[in-house]
Amino acid sequence: MKNEKQATIILGGGLTGLSAAYHGGYTVYEGEEQIGGTCISPTVDGYTFDLGIHVLHTKNKYVLRLLQDKLGVNLKTQTRKAWIYSSGKLTRYPFQANTFGLPVPLVKSCLISFVENYCKQKNNKNSEYYNYEQWLIATFGEAIAKHFMIPYSEKFWTVHPRQITTEWLGTRIPLPSLEEVIEGALADQKKGFGPNATFRYPRKSGISAIPDEFHKSGIHVINNKKAVKIDLYNKEVFFFDGTKVNYEVLISTIPLPELTKLTSAPKDIAMESRRLKYNSILCVNIGINNDKLNDNHWIYYHEKKYSFFRISFLKNFASSLTPRGKSSITAEISYSKKKPIDKKNIGDTVVKDLIHAKVLTKKDKIDLIDVRDIPYGYVIYDYKRVECLKKLKKYFESHSILCAGRYGNWEYQWMDDAILDGKKVAAEAKGIEKVARKQKSRHAKL
Ligand SMILES: Cc1cc2nc3c(=O)[nH]c(=O)nc-3n(C[C@H](O)[C@H](O)[C@H](O)COP(=O)(O)OP(=O)(O)OC[C@H]3O[C@@H](n4cnc5c(N)ncnc54)[C@H](O)[C@@H]3O)c2cc1C
Numbered sequence: 510m511k512n513e514k515q516a517t518i519i520l521g522g523g524l525t526g527l528s529a530a531y532h533g534g535y536t537v538y539e540g541e542e543q544i545g546g547t548c549i550s551p552t553v554d555g556y557t558f559d560l561g562i563h564v565l566h567t568k569n570k571y572v573l574r575l576l577q578d579k580l581g582v583n584l585k586t587q588t589r590k591a592w593i594y595s596s597g598k599l600t601r602y603p604f605q606a607n608t609f610g611l612p613v614p615l616v617k618s619c620l621i622s623f624v625e626n627y628c629k630q631k632n633n634k635n636s637e638y639y640n641y642e643q644w645l646i647a648t649f650g651e652a653i654a655k656h657f658m659i660p661y662s663e664k665f666w667t668v669h670p671r672q673i674t675t676e677w678l679g680t681r682i683p684l685p686s687l688e689e690v691i692e693g694a695l696a697d698q699k700k701g702f703g704p705n706a707t708f709r710y711p712r713k714s715g716i717s718a719i720p721d722e723f724h725k726s727g728i729h730v731i732n733n734k735k736a737v738k739i740d741l742y743n744k745e746v747f748f749f750d751g752t753k754v755n756y757e758v759l760i761s762t763i764p765l766p767e768l769t770k771l772t773s774a775p776k777d778i779a780m781e782s783r784r785l786k787y788n789s790i791l792c793v794n795i796g797i798n799n800d801k802l803n804d805n806h807w808i809y810y811h812e813k814k815y816s817f818f819r820i821s822f823l824k825n826f827a828s829s830l831t832p833r834g835k836s837s838i839t840a841e842i843s844y845s846k847k848k849p850i851d852k853k854n855i856g857d858t859v860v861k862d863l864i865h866a867k868v869l870t871k872k873d874k875i876d877l878i879d880v881r882d883i884p885y886g887y888v889i890y891d892y893k894r895v896e897c898l899k900k901l902k903k904y905f906e907s908h909s910i911l912c913a914g915r916y917g918n919w920e921y922q923w924m925d926d927a928i929l930d931g932k933k934v935a936a937e938a939k940g941i942e943k944v945a946r947k948q949k950s951r952h953a954k955l
Pocket residue numbers: 520521522523524525526538539540541544545546547548560561562563564565566734735736737762763764767790883885886887913914915916917922923924925927
C-alpha cells in the first residue's frame with residue numbers, strides 16, 4: 510500500500526477545500542472525478558446545468574477581489590427577476606412585499622394582519638421567538654405566514670417551521686417596511702429586496718467556472734480519492750483505490766455524518782452525528798426545443814400540487830448554458846426521510862406540472878431530461894443541532910481534525926461563506942502546525 514506523509518491535508522474539493530488549498534498551500538483529496546462539490550455544472554447534449562442554480566450575491570470585498578481580480582472568474586452582474594406562482598398568478602418575489610395582483614380578499618387579509626402585527630411589534634420590542642413559525646407570524650402577520658411563508662417553508666425544509674429555529678435567518682428573509690408592504694399591495698412594485706436582488710453569474714461554464722479557476726491557480730488537487738476509512742490514532746486516511754496518506758492535521762470539508770462513519774468514533778459520537786438533520790434536493794433538468802420561454806431567472810412554488818419548490822430558466826443567467834435556439838429549466842424538489850419522493854417517474858411528473866403551471870405547453874418538444882441528486886442539500890436548524898455540533902467538533906478537534914464548510918461546519922453557508930471558511934481553516938491549520946513545530950524543537954533540545 511502506497512503511503513504518503515504530509516503535515517496538513519484537505520478532504521473534499523468543494524469550494525471550502527479549494528479555498529483552504531489556495532490559502533494554505535495544502536493538497537486536496539477529492540472523492541469524485543471532478544472538483545467543485547455542489548458547485549459543478551455538468552453539460553449533457555450541449556445543455557449545461559448547475560446543481561440547482563447557483564448565483565454569487567456576496568458583498569464581501571475580499572471574496573469579490575479574489576474571484577474577479579486574482580482568479581479571473583468572468584462574472585456578469587444581473588438584476589434578479591424572481592417570481593412566486595400562487596392562486597394561478599405570478600407575483601414578484603418576495604411575497605410579503607408584493608401581493609399586488611392576487612385575489613383582493615387575500616391581499617386584504619395580508620395587509621390587515623401585517624398592520625395589526627406591526628402595531629403589536631412596535632409596543633413589544635423585546636419579543637422572543639421559540640421557533641421559525643412564531644417568528645414568521647410575529648414578523649409578517651397570520652395571513653402572509655399562512656398563504657405563503659409556512660407552506661413554502663414546509664415544502665422546502667421538509668419539516669414544519671415550528672420544528673426549526675431562527676438562527677439561520679441573518680439577512681436571508683427580506684423584511685420590507687410597512688410602506689413597502691402597502692405599496693406592493695396597491696401597485697406592481699419593482700424594487701429589489703433581499704441579498705440576491707442583484708447577483709453575479711459566470712459568462713461561461715456555469716457556476717463550475719469558480720472551482721475551475723481555483724484549480725487553474727496552481728493548487729494541488731488529487732481526484733478520485735474517496736476516503737473510505739480514517740484511523741484517528743495513527744492519523745491515516747485510507748482511500749477507495751487502496752492508497753493511504755498520513756497527516757498531522759486533517760481539514761475535513763465532507764459532511765459531518767460521513768466523516769463520523771469513516772472513523773471508529775465511540776457510540777455516543779456516532780449517535781450525535783445521526784441526530785443531524787438535513788434535506789436533500791433532486792434537480793430535474795429539462796432541455797426544451799423552444800428558443801424563448803420567458804426572461805425570468807426563477808419562480809417559487811409553495812402549493813403542494815406542484816412537485817417542485819422552484820424552477821430556474823438557465824438561458825437567462827447565461828446564453829452559453831443552452832444550445833442555440835433551445836431553452837432549459839431546472840426544477841428543484843426537496844425530500845428527506847420525513848418526506849420521501851418517488852424518483853422513478855419524476856421527469857414526467859415535472860413536465861406535467863410545468864404544463865399545468867403554464868410554463869410549458871403540450872406542444873413544447875422535450876429534448877432532454879437529466880436528473881441529479883444532492884443527498885446533502887440544506888442543513889436543518891432543529892433544536893438538537895447546536896448541542897450535537899459542539900460534541901462532534903470537540904471530538905474531532907481532539908483528534909486533529911478541523912471541520913469546515915457547509916457540511917463540515919453544518920451551517921447554511923453560501924459560496925462566499927465556504928470560500929471564507931476555507932481561508933479561516935487554513936490559517937487554523939497553520940497555527941496548529943506552528944505550535945507542533947515549537948513543541949518538537951523543545952523536545953529535541955531536552
Ligand atoms: C441546491 C443548492 C443551491 C445553492 N445555491 C447557492 C446560491 O445560489 N448561491 C450561493 O452562494 N450558494 C449556494 N449554495 C451553497 C453552495 O453550494 C455551498 O455553500 C458551497 O458550494 C459548499 O462548498 P463545500 O466545499 O463546503 O461543500 P461541498 O461542495 O459539498 O464539497 C465537499 C466535497 O467533499 C467531497 N467528498 C465527500 N465525501 C468524500 C470522501 N469520502 N472522500 C473524499 N471527498 C469526499 C465531495 O465530493 C465534495 O466535492 C447552494 C447549495 C445547494 C445545495
